Amino acid sequence: MAQRDVQELKSVTIRFAGDSGDGMQLTGNRFTDTAALIGNDVATFPDYPAEIRAPAGSLPGVSGFQVQFSSRDIYTPGDAPDVLVAMNPAALQRNLKELVPGGALFVNEDAFTKSNLKLAGYEENPLEDGSLTDYRLFKVPMSTITLETVKPLGMGKKEGERCKNFFALGLLYFVYDRPLEPTMEWIEGKFGKSPDLVEANTAALKAGYNYGDTIEAFQTAYKVDKAQLAPGTYRSMNGNLATAYGMIVAAQKAGRPLFYGSYPITPASDILHELSRQRGFGVKTFQAEDEIAAMGSTIGAAFGGAIAVTGTSGPGVALKSEAIGLAIMAELPMVIVNVQRGGPSTGLPTKTEQADLFQAVLGRNGEAPLPVLASRSPDDCFDVAIEAVRMAVKYRTPVIMLSDGYIANGAEPWLVPDLDTIEPIEMDFLTREGLGDEPHLPYKRDEQTLARNWAIPGEPGLEHRVGGLEKDYLTGNVSYDPENHERMIQVRAEKVQRVAQDYGPLQVQGPDSGPLLILGWGSSYGAITSAGEFMREDGIPVANLSIRHLFPFHRELEATMRRYDKVLVPELNCGQLSHLLRAEYLIEVESLTKVRGLPFKVVEIIEKSKQLLSTEKAV
Amino acid sequence: MAQRDVQELKSVTIRFAGDSGDGMQLTGNRFTDTAALIGNDVATFPDYPAEIRAPAGSLPGVSGFQVQFSSRDIYTPGDAPDVLVAMNPAALQRNLKELVPGGALFVNEDAFTKSNLKLAGYEENPLEDGSLTDYRLFKVPMSTITLETVKPLGMGKKEGERCKNFFALGLLYFVYDRPLEPTMEWIEGKFGKSPDLVEANTAALKAGYNYGDTIEAFQTAYKVDKAQLAPGTYRSMNGNLATAYGMIVAAQKAGRPLFYGSYPITPASDILHELSRQRGFGVKTFQAEDEIAAMGSTIGAAFGGAIAVTGTSGPGVALKSEAIGLAIMAELPMVIVNVQRGGPSTGLPTKTEQADLFQAVLGRNGEAPLPVLASRSPDDCFDVAIEAVRMAVKYRTPVIMLSDGYIANGAEPWLVPDLDTIEPIEMDFLTREGLGDEPHLPYKRDEQTLARNWAIPGEPGLEHRVGGLEKDYLTGNVSYDPENHERMIQVRAEKVQRVAQDYGPLQVQGPDSGPLLILGWGSSYGAITSAGEFMREDGIPVANLSIRHLFPFHRELEATMRRYDKVLVPELNCGQLSHLLRAEYLIEVESLTKVRGLPFKVVEIIEKSKQLLSTEKAV
Amino acid sequence: MNASSDGATAQLTRKDFVSDQEVRWCPGCGDYAILAQIQKTLPSLGVPKENLVVISGIGCSSRFPYYVDTYGFHSIHGRAMTLASGLKCVNKDLSVWVITGDGDGLSIGGNHFLHTLRRNFDLNVVLFNNRIYGLTKGQASPTSEQGKVTKSTPMGAIDHPINPVRAAIAAEATWVGRALDNDTKHLPSMIETMAHHKGISFLEVFQNCNIFNNGAFLHFSDRKIRSEKMIYLQPGQPMLFGENRDKGIVLDGLKPRVATVGEGGVSLDDVLVYDASDPSLAYLVSSLDYPDFPVPVGVFLDIERETYEDLLEDQVEKAESKRGDMSLQDLVRGTNTWTVG
Amino acid sequence: MNASSDGATAQLTRKDFVSDQEVRWCPGCGDYAILAQIQKTLPSLGVPKENLVVISGIGCSSRFPYYVDTYGFHSIHGRAMTLASGLKCVNKDLSVWVITGDGDGLSIGGNHFLHTLRRNFDLNVVLFNNRIYGLTKGQASPTSEQGKVTKSTPMGAIDHPINPVRAAIAAEATWVGRALDNDTKHLPSMIETMAHHKGISFLEVFQNCNIFNNGAFLHFSDRKIRSEKMIYLQPGQPMLFGENRDKGIVLDGLKPRVATVGEGGVSLDDVLVYDASDPSLAYLVSSLDYPDFPVPVGVFLDIERETYEDLLEDQVEKAESKRGDMSLQDLVRGTNTWTVG
Ligand SMILES: Cc1ncc(C[n+]2csc(CCOP(=O)(O)OP(=O)(O)O)c2C)c(N)n1
Ligand SMILES: Cc1ncc(C[n+]2csc(CCOP(=O)(O)OP(=O)(O)O)c2C)c(N)n1
Ligand code: SF4
Ligand code: SF4
Ligand SMILES: [Mg+2]
């Protein structure tokens, strides 16, 4: 390898973009793993089209994968790419406007054919017409070189060209001084059964690397140092996998089988896929005929004493909402996961949004409260899943867990937890013996949690009936008594309020009081945290807080908010948390909203914060 | 008829109570009609058991009907009965505690048999044990006399006894000095085909009247004078019938067929029943297989250019909520009627509640706003139905109309409107000619209403596609563009806000500003209005206001609220309107909640108001 | 159903299955008879009380679980089968009974009907068919006859009705039967037979709603004419009926017709022998109806197929043994880790 | 469908039905062929373009309406039939096409399938059966074979699959057919035939999803073996198949079997003559499947029954004439009024 200058960078954001068929998700994931493996902190954002396969070369067919890797803690995949890899004109067209000025642009020159240019809406070839002078443009004949490389291995044109993403990857490895070995091992593992493919892809990877080494253009190697991560064993983790694992672990901690009843829907399906693979851990998945059946089966499984979970996205929650009311009335523990996507209606199904909060908290007929939790990052999904199960079981209530498309698919390094450190979950089934001489009152409650007695079918002597009609306060028999109805509505509400007694402390980052608190929930955590850190590094005394508990709120939330002059609430919706906070506390909050199917950029939050701080001063 | 003292009363509240099989609803309705016919203002409250038929004589089998008739404007069926008619022990047991102290109590002595007493949970016969001394008790052997009366007509025991409700009715007519003729005519009309029944029921009616005339106990005739109602032709009207008529009239005003797609559910089914009978006015009802299909068919009918309406109750709205999102996205006009009942889940299906407001305003996935209207009284349902259709058509949006079990079944006199005075509804379909040379842009909007262009199938040259994926701002083609998504979310929201430009003025009753505004919505209107009037008569300067528009709010609502020191919001839920007002205006409101499946009593609102006013003074 | 019998249950009696809740159907409703027959039959199944679960939707019929002293769930309209499916997935040893109505099971619940049946969960489904919506006071149901005047169809229903038995056969159920509410001998025998079938068993019971659809079945079920107007299917037996059991069903090709044995050259051998293992025959016979044919009751279909919950359990067992000693910690850690510090 | 033809439409061509939207299925997807055949056939129906409406649910197949230049509605998952029903109620002159998938139409949409078919709306329903969930990237569908490995069934599906044709017959559809996506002669003829049937017509199209379930039908549809492994149902014709059309379906009682004409004493007269007017036969024939039998395609069922929308319109007309000159004001006033002042 030729000697090169080395330039240290704190962090770099790369976006790989190409046709859906170009394997950009794979390329991005490989780059991410390698970066993580050598100690960077990483965060990723896959962004693929709604269509399974749009026509090759077309604009809707563009698939992208963004990764930020850094020598410091990072919380987002980066606001804008420093580097864009564009495998064809459509990828360039769709992504160029986001590349930072002066950013590096690697294009597959070979793909800039007349017909591809036309598909992408280019009149002129941008590689030729001087329109890219603001960027450091590297035109690379990726297809040609790849084909040349693999031809000796006996590969045909079509198959051969498929290897070009490994060529691009190799080239980027060279530029950012990353080792090839982890990827070579992965290729071996993945394609081991077809030695041809192993050989060809490895050759392409190396060819890319060598191309960088050979061509003059890349004299400088950019280096991003290891991040200061807590010591331990790490793996890469995305939100859906973490949710699935959290559920399995919770079930094991409860000593009960896990039941997952679901109907496929983007972006929640991967939870079903993963859990279906884990029958070996006693997981029973049930692909129902629709979301209503998924919810009904989950209630049935809960009635039977399993750890009962269902997962879907917003339209599915709509369909489940009647049955969720039944679960509330029956006071049985279960978890409903909503991996949110862009709405309303079918909306933007492959894009992210946080617009189902109202639905989760208030979207049912009658007075039907239940706890609502949100996970803020891929790894947080694991913890939230376990907390949701624990809460559901302890308080005998359905619990909604909100995730979203952004964290569901985004990956980040995850410090693998020691499962032994996780507290067991007590199911606390009522038994005839446990009851002694007392009569069996199915709706008698624990004084501290207000959880009702719970006996499961199979337990002799505790036969009883539950259902959706209003129940008597103690016996659970149907009751039309007006006072009893009011009392039951109140006790169900009070029970849900009591889940807050188990919340951990609120963790504000930054000053304990001051001019501004940035308050968020769910996946905007990443951008909010980075914004807070960046501003504090610049001496701006903002604080930031991401809340997990959307209903009921943390008991200290109001006092915390009131310690700041202003509260900024960034959300990927039109201000739903703001609304809930205003209604609850009569507190003025500043809402920063975005509904573009895309996560916040750090800079958007910083800008808004600065603006608020300056009007603050002006007053 | 013997000469009697006459005592003038302003208003009287009678409750008829008996077994489900005793015909109490019929009796109550006859009494009401007669009172109305002679010029009283009347208001009624039927209250029947959830079961179709509970065992005869049992407590759950008790059916009740309360009517208030008055010489002044009234808005409720009365807080508590002045008179209780109890046809059996169970009816007495269930209703006695509500009878005002000193109230009149008419019982069918014959029904107080051992077994009936036991069924009602009485150890002793209350007619004998002196426990009723607080009331004016009239023990009447109704069954015996009725049987004696009809026996000569050749009636058997079982059939004969069935006439005893007419006996009771006749007796009450005597006491309150009401004519028998309207009821006799009604009997003729109803049973005309069976002369036996006409004769027997008429005889029982007269026997009751004569019994009153004969027995010494009733020397005083109580008289309730005519009320000062606006001149015109009146009929009795309940909320469901008024809703059905409103929809038919709206469709006629639009010159389009009415389509009503629905799945039966208490207390909304009567709308379906009534509309099914009106095919003669071009009404097409479709009993769908479930609520989802009902909603889908309504969307299909709207797409086809009909006046499309669906009706259900809370659990049905839950099931429809996914498809409502589609209607919002497609921007097609339709009305979703929710006749609310007690929840959550199946809850108290035959009782009333106002707890679906959150669901109506916020209960969907994604950012999915739509206008929400509520009717406040049986006759108001007619006006709200027409306004809902007009709004839906004008702004191309689904509209939710809230009613509830209380007004759905309650009847009151209704000044029959002159249909010619109702403005036509413009459908405003786009035609190829109307478009001239312009290209067809299905999502181009009217500047003033933001309603989109609307062409219906069958119109040549305007073929186009709609659907649930996000649409391009002008063409309506599928668009994944981030900016377009945000713009569409904003324009849909803005459009819904604009419906407020057509609202009539807010009509506050009482002082324009002052210490207290009682602010309500929906069916608590009656109790709130009476409470306001009573207190003002007592010199207490409270104001009251019932709002029809729950989303978006009236543009003057905030200013209006702020003119009062305090705002009291009574609702049959746990404070849903209060929540929405707080979130919207950051305004402190006092919430008065009740969730007992029963409407407010006037006195409950007066008490709470006085309490607020006294703390006011104390400060 | 799938029940383990033990000594303790042998002494159970009808009374053990009577709950403390007052029965609240209209006097004279056919539901009473069905309740009584089921309560009478349950003790003989050898299933411990605590292993019995009754799940229903919403409707008059769906109040059923309250009256049976077992575990019970009165769920929401149309969804009973979904709860039962989930329950069976997690505890296959329970004997689960689903009680539903023609509206609950076939209108709003139609999709779950289809899918639960094809999956062959070991459930006992009893559909009370009164051809009307009882609880909501008299609207048309999917089994109401075309032309029927109800509250929601004042000019007569225009929907072509569903035949529940036919629908169940087409949904690939493994046991399908039909009975009459007041057929005090036949109904309990059907209940017992279905209980012993492993896999889904679906029983349609003609049930009189004397308030909103009184006498809906009398044109064939009236005791006076029953033997002439109904035919009891008996697997392996010729399809005979009539006061003197001299009438029979004969197939001409695929066209069934009624013939009198000994007349027109028809002998007993010509009479169709019923075979409950043939779905095509079951489907054909399900088309027999009043007035052209006697109305068939009894077992239409009785075939074997592995149950969903057994197949699910098999997969779990296979996967567990394949997992070996891989721990959950191993799974969570995965194979692609790196270490910091 | 129910279409009035006029001169203006006579000149329509395939191109008139191609919309300006880019087709976005995976290259090689069977959906392309179906789209092409339908676009090709629509001009021949004599229906003015503006009277054609295409309504779909959600799925790859359900993107269909975007590509056809008529009125269209891409609704939500499973609900296309409900929109179509409402539309037909208010405008019976439209020719309405419902496009759905095996998941859209039979899983989440199963209930509407059942009820829309039995009601006999005059709709043309085309179900693209690729035996997989395409759009959501490869989960099992209700038509996936038992044992099939998919993303949601990594150890093999355990659900007993639905046969859409069978389900349609049992749902009392009046026209039921089946075709193959790349059968360029047969598919358009099916589309044309169904279009001319008045009442519900339901066509299952075997559609290849080359990404998630490639070659799902090749074991019988491969052009090389097609004539041996498939049988084209032709009403009134003997059920023959095979390269030399010398094999036929023979019924022994109700048991079908394959026989070679001229062998084992089987003559042409012994071969079952297909009768599309007999639901029992259709049901029986719908059970024929690979590998024991050739897979039947063509028209399974073709019967007449009044359509829902006609019956509805009839009631409206009758009621209108009965109403006479009673005005809406009269109705609203009612008969029981009193006057004040
Ligand atoms: C979601 C929902 N929709 C509608 C209803 C109203 N509802 C209750 S029972 C019922 C139909 C009952 O008919 P069926 O199932 O035949 O039972 P039956 O009363 O005749 O025994 C309906 C429509 C409901 N409870 N929930
Ligand atoms: C309520 C709801 N649930 C789930 C989904 C996700 N979803 C979209 S299409 C689909 C299945 C598609 O399969 P199929 O109908 O067979 O169509 P194909 O893509 O195979 O043509 C699913 C589950 C959705 N869009 N809406
Ligand atoms: S309404 Fe009919 S089905 Fe319901 S309880 Fe009464 S008689 Fe039985
Ligand atoms: S995923 Fe399958 S069905 Fe969908 S477009 Fe691609 S090939 Fe066709
Ligand atoms: Mg019924």
Ligand SMILES: [Mg+2]
């Ligand atoms: Mg499919």
